[in-house]
Amino acid sequence: MNGLEARDIQMRFAGLVALDGVTLEAPRGRVTGLIGPNGAGKTTMFNVCGGFLRPTQGRVFIDSDDVTTSSPTDRARRGVGRTFQRLELFRSLTVRENIALAAEGQLISDGPLAQLGITRNSRAARVANREITEKLIDDVGLTGLADRRAGELSTGHGRLVELARTLANRPTVVLLDEPSSGLDPVESARFGAILRRLMDENDLALLLVEHDMNLVLSLCQWIYVIDFGRPIFEGTPDDIRRSPEVQAAYLGKAVA
Amino acid sequence: MKSFLPFLIIGVSTGAVYALAAMGLVVTYTTSGIFNFAHGAVGMFAAYIFYTLRVDVGIPTGLAAAVAILLVAPAIGVLIDRVLLQRFVGGSASSSIVVSLGLLVALQGTAVAIYGGETRSVAPLFPTSTFEVGGVRVGYDQVIVVAIALAAALGLSLFFRRTQLGLKTQAVVGDRALTGLVGVDARAVTTFSWMLGSAFAALSGVLFAPFVGLDSILLTLLVVQAFGAAVIGGLRNLTLANAGAYGVGIAAALSTKWVATVPSLRGLPSSIPFLVLFLVLVASPKGRFTEVGDSAGSAARRSVGTNRFPWRALAVLTAAALVVPSLLSPAKLLTASATVVFVLMFASLGLLVGLSRQVSLCHAVFAVFGATTLSHLQSAGVPYVLALVLAGLAVVPVGALIAIPAIRLSGLFLALATFGFGVLAESLLFNSAAVFGSDGVAFVARPSPFQNDRAFYYFAVAVVIVGLIVIEAVRVTRLGRILRAMADSPVALQSIRVNPIASRVMVFCLSAFLAAVSGGLLGSLIRSMNLASFGFFQSLIWLTVLVAAGASSLGGAVLAAVLLVTGPAVFTSPSFTEWQPVAFGLGAMVLAQAPNGLVGYLKPPPLADFAARSRWRLAASRHRARLAPRLEEAL
Incomplete structure (x- = not known):
């Protein structure tokens, strides 16, 4: 399968079972959601997919290759891009520099000389990097802020910079960790609209870990629901809306 | 073989001193996550205090040693932890390195300013008479030093395994955040580890002084032997650090014999710890040394420098x-x-x-x-x-x-x-x-x-x-x-x-x-x-003065040069030159976490700010002027 696949993941921290038998597939060209109440194991699952945690059992595949034991760096090299729940921007660089650095990422890892700006790569590659940078700035609607330092921006704009930076690195699998945290409902909706447009243009496997139900239901084509580390439901947004299990998990939580 | 035995004995006894220093270093590093470059300087300072109490004040040797090791050194440890590092939680690794280097420079400078730069000889602590074992003469003082070090190692290991406080310390080493949840006060444990580490540093300093004399630089550099030994245990393992210390001591002593015939290599014995460190670094796979302590999130970090060419x-x-x-x-x-x-x-x-x-x-x-x-x-x-x-x-x-x-x-x-x-x-x-x-x-x-x-x-x-x-x-x-x-x-x-x-x-x-x-x-x-x-010591002073002046901009470099070079030329009194390094050390400690040292506190001249704003206003008004007729047309 093209994209990300995690099969039968179990994760134990000493005596605590954080995940038990969770399976998910995020194929290319689909936005896949992973939801669950607080403490359900979403972040743990995200970290297993990103390579920050090694599962006690189960396997992780990218484009059908087993990457269960490979490091976050290895996975990045295989085309896994990610954003961070707590905004991780290059605060002292401008918006454009943030995105350009990611666009050049591949080129830079080629060798030390490239870091000094000396590259064997053709001018075409450099032009392509610049074009991608400008296009992404435009796509996420940050043209007016392109020369501002990322550290000066609001969280809402910061999330967009992070998204553009992730995409500028030309990933094939993208993991978004709670992109709506710190955003108000309007910003969150705008983020969703931009993300939907970008998904249409790029052939990506996108996994969204999120607690904002509106964003997930409007964006995802397939949603996995976990609670207490166990899978409780999967289906389309409509299935989710109708599912009594999901309602119970969320409402039960709310009542408690 | 027999000709090597005396050197082996010297090696074991100096190794014992290194072991004490290394254990102290490991204890503070694992609990607090801060590598104390001033570890040797604390030992040095305690040795000077000991000397003053014993020679100048004239109190009995044993009491003087007890005051220096059990009172003064732990007090320095508390000061380091509570005053210097308290406000430091979440700081970047490089700024904690700078703080401990600032302390090193300040302590060393203070010792020189008070006691002068020349080496003083220290009367032996223990009987220097010897006895013979298998045809080799062994000094009672050597035996006593090794016995103290072994007893301390044993005591430390019992402390960690058997006492409440030792177990709590281990818990803090294991996971700082978790210990808070189970009711262990991680801060108190950290403070205690600084007291313990400083006492070990003082013990090694006081024991070392009679062998090498009271020399502020030589004793300060005891930290080099200590980290050379500690790095063998990955800076964390006490047993390996102990083994490393004896290894370094023995290797240095044996090389003394060897280089006696090669004058150009006479510095080799004192370089052994570095060679050990270097070999360990080269041989270590990536990821063997993960630093203690977690890195702060990006929000806690400050931005550095500007993107514009000045x-x-x-x-x-x-x-x-x-x-x-x-x-x-x-x-x-x-x-x-x-x-x-x-x-x-x-x-x-x-x-x-x-x-x-x-x-x-x-x-x-x-x-x-x-x-x-x-x-x-x-x-x-x-x-x-x-x-x-x-x-x-x-x-x-x-x-x-x-x-x-x-x-x-x-x-x-x-x-x-x-x-x-x-x-x-x-x-x-x-x-x-x-x-x-x-x-x-x-x-x-x-x-x-x-x-x-x-x-x-x-x-x-x-x-x-x-x-x-x-x-x-x-x-x-x-x-x-x-x-x-x-x-x-x-x-x-x-x-x-x-x-x-x-x-x-x-x-x-x-x-x-x-x-x-x-x-x-x-x-x-x-x-x-x-x-x-x-x-070599100049490098440390340069670093501290630069951090105090501001390391992130051209202005900082200029100010540092003026402070270091122009200052003594203008203020020629000897006390200025004597206390200058102390001021730099203190400055680096205070300003290690400032955005850009002293320079960072200087506001840019208001004129520049005004010029920028008025240019913007001018542009805005021109824009409006151009737009206005068209607006009127449109309306």
């Missing part, structure tokens, strides 16, 4: 530098030249410390190598400018050799490796004929058209300006962007497939190159360079 600052600086000679008496011109050259030196160090968050503790060594290489090239008939560039390039492979194995691991290990290399260079390389020649002095000529002081001043200004342009250019190019990105968010950089190790090595090499060029200029300025010109 044309204006450079122009002002150049203009000022050109005017200065006409305002000064010829006698002051040498000071002015030295200040100018030090601006480049500090800017090269600032590239490393301010931009890349790396610490070099051997810049003085690079400067010396630059001057001596220049001298050698001149004797070979190479024209001056070419020779200066080649002298700079010559240190690049040296820098790379030190930096690559260390940077691969972490910032702390680069600091350790450069610290160790500085000691090694001074004790081993400076003594060899290859550096200073056979008479210990390298003569450095000035370029032929710039022989007199005034002409050479202008030459130095020209070279320094070129160097500053290179440095500022690096800040605004891709390399600079990668380094700033690295400082802002290492995890994000990793997520976009940029490998910052190559950038860090490159900037380290560039910094070494410029330091060597500055060293060459300094050599030409004073026309010679000898062993005493720049000791």
Whole structure:
């Protein structure tokens, strides 16, 4: 399968079972959601997919290759891009520099000389990097802020910079960790609209870990629901809306 | 074999002292996550207190030792933890390195200012009579020292396994955040570990003093032996650190016998700990040394430097530098030249410390190598400018050799490796004929058209300006962007497939190159360079003054040069020079976490701000003026 696949993941921290038998597939060209109440194991699952945690059992595949034991760096090299729940921007660089650095990422890892700006790569590659940078700035609607330092921006704009930076690195699998945290409902909706447009243009496997139900239901084509580390439901947004299990998990939580 | 036995015995007894120092270092590092470069300095300070109490005050030896080790040292430990490090939670690794180095410089400077620089001999603590075992004479004092060290090691291990406080300490080492949840006060445990670590440092200092004499630098550098030993245990394992300490002690003692016949290698014994450290670093796979403590989130980190090339600052600086000679008496011109050259030196160090968050503790060594290489090239008939560039390039492979194995691991290990290399260079390389020649002095000529002081001043200004342009250019190019990105968010950089190790090595090499060029200029300025010109300790003082002045901008480099070079020329009283390093050390401790040292607190001149705003207003009003008619039309 093209994209990300995690099969039968179990994760134990000493005596605590954080995940038990969770399976998910995020194929290319689909936005896949992973939801669950607080403490359900979403972040743990995200970290297993990103390579920050090694599962006690189960396997992780990218484009059908087993990457269960490979490091976050290895996975990045295989085309896994990610954003961070707590905004991780290059605060002292401008918006454009943030995105350009990611666009050049591949080129830079080629060798030390490239870091000094000396590259064997053709001018075409450099032009392509610049074009991608400008296009992404435009796509996420940050043209007016392109020369501002990322550290000066609001969280809402910061999330967009992070998204553009992730995409500028030309990933094939993208993991978004709670992109709506710190955003108000309007910003969150705008983020969703931009993300939907970008998904249409790029052939990506996108996994969204999120607690904002509106964003997930409007964006995802397939949603996995976990609670207490166990899978409780999967289906389309409509299935989710109708599912009594999901309602119970969320409402039960709310009542408690 | 028999001829080696006496050296083996010396090795074991000095190894015992190293073991005590190493255990203290490991205890504080594992619990607090802060590597205490001032560990040896604390031991040194305690040894001086002990000496004062015993000799000047005249209280009994045992009581004096008890006061120094059990009272004064733990008090210093509490001070370090509660005053210096309290406000430090979540600080970056490089700033905690700077704080402990500031402490080292301040303590050492205080000892010199109070007791003077010369070595005092210390009467033995224990009976020095000997007995014979298997045909070898063993001193009772040696036996007692080893017994103390073994008892301390045993006591420490029992403490960790059997006592409530020891178990709590282990819990804090295991997971700081979790211990809070189960009701252990991690802060109290950390404070206790600083008290314990300092007491061990003091014990090793007091025991060591009778063997080597009361020498503030020698005792301060006990930390080198300690980290050489501790690194064998990955800085964490007490048993391995102990084994490493005896290994280092024995290897040093045996090499003393061996080098007795090779005078040029007489510094080898004191270089053993560094060689051990270096071998461990090279041999360690990436990821073996993960630093203790968690890194703060990006929100806690501050941004460094600007993205703009400081044309204006450079122009002002150049203009000022050109005017200065006409305002000064010829006698002051040498000071002015030295200040100018030090601006480049500090800017090269600032590239490393301010931009890349790396610490070099051997810049003085690079400067010396630059001057001596220049001298050698001149004797070979190479024209001056070419020779200066080649002298700079010559240190690049040296820098790379030190930096690559260390940077691969972490910032702390680069600091350790450069610290160790500085000691090694001074004790081993400076003594060899290859550096200073056979008479210990390298003569450095000035370029032929710039022989007199005034002409050479202008030459130095020209070279320094070129160097500053290179440095500022690096800040605004891709390399600079990668380094700033690295400082802002290492995890994000990793997520976009940029490998910052190559950038860090490159900037380290560039910094070494410029330091060597500055060293060459300094050599030409004073026309010679000898062993005493720049000791290894200078590197530490340079780092502290730069951090105090501001490591992230050109202004900081200028201020640092003025504080270090111009200050003593203006205030010539001996007490100023004596207390100067203490002030730098304290300054570095206080300002390690400031945005950009002292310079960072200076507001930009209001004029610049006003000009920028009025230009913006002008543009806005012009825009409105152009738009207005069209608006009216549209309406």
